[in-house]
Amino acid sequence: MPPILIVGAGPVSLTAAAELARYGLPVRILDRSPRPAETSRAIVVWSRTLELMDRMGCAASFLEAGHRVRGAAIRSGGRVLGCTSFGDIASAYDFALIVPQSDTERLLTAHLRNYGIIVEREVELASFTASDDRVTARLVHADGREEEAETPWLVGCDGAHSAVRHGLGAEFRGATQRDDWVLADVRLEGAGSPPADEITTYLHQDGPLVVFPMRGGRARLIAAVGEAGPDQPRTEPSLADVQALLDHRAGGEVRALDPVWLAAFRINGRKSRDYRVGRVFLAGDAAHIHSPAGGQGMNTGIQDAINLAWKLAMVAKGGATPALLDSYSPERSAVGEMVLRNASRMTDMATLSNPAAVAARNAVPHFVLGFHAAQERLALTLSEIEIAYPDSPLSSGRHAGTRLAPDNYDGPPPGSGAVPRSCSTPPTRRAARNSRHASRRSWNRDPGRRPSPAGC
Numbered sequence: 358m359p360p361i362l363i364v365g366a367g368p369v370s371l372t373a374a375a376e377l378a379r380y381g382l383p384v385r386i387l388d389r390s391p392r393p394a395e396t397s398r399a400i401v402v403w404s405r406t407l408e409l410m411d412r413m414g415c416a417a418s419f420l421e422a423g424h425r426v427r428g429a430a431i432r433s434g435g436r437v438l439g440c441t442s443f444g445d446i447a448s449a450y451d452f453a454l455i456v457p458q459s460d461t462e463r464l465l466t467a468h469l470r471n472y473g474i475i476v477e478r479e480v481e482l483a484s485f486t487a488s489d490d491r492v493t494a495r496l497v498h499a500d501g502r503e504e505e506a507e508t509p510w511l512v513g514c515d516g517a518h519s520a521v522r523h524g525l526g527a528e529f530r531g532a533t534q535r536d537d538w539v540l541a542d543v544r545l546e547g548a549g550s551p552p553a554d555e556i557t558t559y560l561h562q563d564g565p566l567v568v569f570p571m572r573g574g575r576a577r578l579i580a581a582v583g584e585a586g587p588d589q590p591r592t593e594p595s596l597a598d599v600q601a602l603l604d605h606r607a608g609g610e611v612r613a614l615d616p617v618w619l620a621a622f623r624i625n626g627r628k629s630r631d632y633r634v635g636r637v638f639l640a641g642d643a644a645h646i647h648s649p650a651g652g653q654g655m656n657t658g659i660q661d662a663i664n665l666a667w668k669l670a671m672v673a674k675g676g677a678t679p680a681l682l683d684s685y686s687p688e689r690s691a692v693g694e695m696v697l698r699n700a701s702r703m704t705d706m707a708t709l710s711n712p713a714a715v716a717a718r719n720a721v722p723h724f725v726l727g728f729h730a731a732q733e734r735l736a737l738t739l740s741e742i743e744i745a746y747p748d749s750p751l752s753s754g755r756h757a758g759t760r761l762a763p764d765n766y767d768g769p770p771p772g773s774g775a776v777p778r779s780c781s782t783p784p785t786r787r788a789a790r791n792s793r794h795a796s797r798r799s800w801n802r803d804p805g806r807r808p809s810p811a812g813c
């Protein structure tokens with residue numbers, strides 16, 4: 358079989374390539390950029406992604422590199438309006454792991470190298486044609502050489518401006534918000550600094566300021582700063598601008614030092630309706646982009662890649678009919694829809710400016726997050742452990758498509774190793790008693806109307 362062609366070498370492509378390689382399939386991964394990006398960008402790796410990384414065999418390196426965060430708080434100046442503890446997340450990874458995206462890409466590249474696969478750099482996908490039995494891609498190398506590459510499947514993980522999505526003529530419906538945001542990767546000092554194991558959102562009538570703690574006393578700050586002008590996005594902030602934001606919104610006694618990245622950005626919320634056209638697939642930012650609120654973008658993309666990889670592997674190895682691939686887009690597009698909705702709700706709520714609305718908004722977290730159930734719900738949503746596929750074409754029967762929680766299996770996570778099965782270990786007695794999980798385990802050939810492996 359010719360290699361499956363993966364376009365891009367961001368976190369989503371690297372995951373797709375590593376997973377396909379783990380299942381023993383030939384893979385080619387290429388990126389037009391000469392080197393990996395060095396900026397921190399996505400910094401939160403959530404529980405569900407860590408569970409799946411455990412299955413991939415690379416969770417340990419992430420745990421070693423990352424900084425564990427135990428909860429999130431919403432504050433107004435010095436006053437705590439509400440908080441949630443990630444300790445309520447029903448996962449072995451009951452925390453948020455802060456890992457700069459540059460490190461995530463480095464760790465995934467190293468993981469991929471274990472399978473003998475190296476990213477081909479300075480190779481650009483220029484165009485492609487797809488037929489019923491193959492895809493032919495036109496690749497352009499750094500020296501201008503052109504190459505025609507045939508592949509059984511083309512996987513576009515080539516980011517928000519995806520050439521694969523453009524090649525499919527797929528719409529990317531949504532909007533760009535007019536508000537400008539600033540981002541700063543700095544060191545924080547001072548008695549008023551937020552706790553190093555908490556994601557802190559300061560609500561303010563001028564806009565929210567969110568502080569993500571990082572390793573070594575560093576932090577990522579993002580803040581909404583209003584609209585600079587419709588056609589003139591704000592220029593990158595200075596350290597003094599960042600300090601002014603802290604003074605104004607965080608209630609004083611916090612100093613920002615040693616900036617390594619200062620940037621301005623605008624929030625896009627867009628999504629492709631279909632993630633698959635025949636032999637061509639979209640995953641990650643190529644398929645959906647959203648507000649960084651909740652830190653779900655990269656996590657959702659990584660989970661797209663994992664969902665697609667086991668299905669491609671089952672079909673390529675003859676363990677399932679190609680109809681299995683029909684489930685990828687409905688399952689992942691529904692998740693993308695939900696993430697987009699949640700992220701824009703959180704952003705809209707945090708960016709209110711009308712004083713009456715602000716007063717009401719500040720009262721809501723104070724009231725709602727006073728209840729344990731509401732705190733737990735927020736943690737579960739952020740951690741993505743509740744992602745399930747009850748409406749998947751693969752799901753039939755009660756509880757089909759729901760998550761196989763870690764306490765329902767022993768040993769390595771289901772789906773570990775070279776065989777893409779939903780459960781590779783004998784069920785525990787507790788799980789055996791549980792018919793909803795037992796029904797999923799029996800799934801193998803003929804995916805027609807069968808339950809989907811839980812939450813992957």
Ligand SMILES: Cc1cc2nc3c(=O)[nH]c(=O)nc-3n(C[C@H](O)[C@H](O)[C@H](O)COP(=O)(O)OP(=O)(O)OC[C@H]3O[C@@H](n4cnc5c(N)ncnc54)[C@H](O)[C@@H]3O)c2cc1C
Pocket residue numbers: 364365366367368369370387388389390398399400401458480481482483514515516517518519520540622640641642643649651652653654655656657658
């Ligand atoms: C400021 C900021 C903060 C963020 N914070 C978070 C967060 O906390 N948590 C979170 O989950 N997400 C966050 N995100 C989102 C996250 O960065 C993205 O979701 C993630 O990078 C998407 O990964 P990807 O692999 O899909 O695409 P990308 O990382 O964009 O990678 C795409 C790759 O494709 C390559 N490419 C493009 N076109 C071609 C072509 N034609 N041929 C060959 N190669 C091509 C590019 O060079 C690039 O390397 C944040 C984003 C930003 C901007």
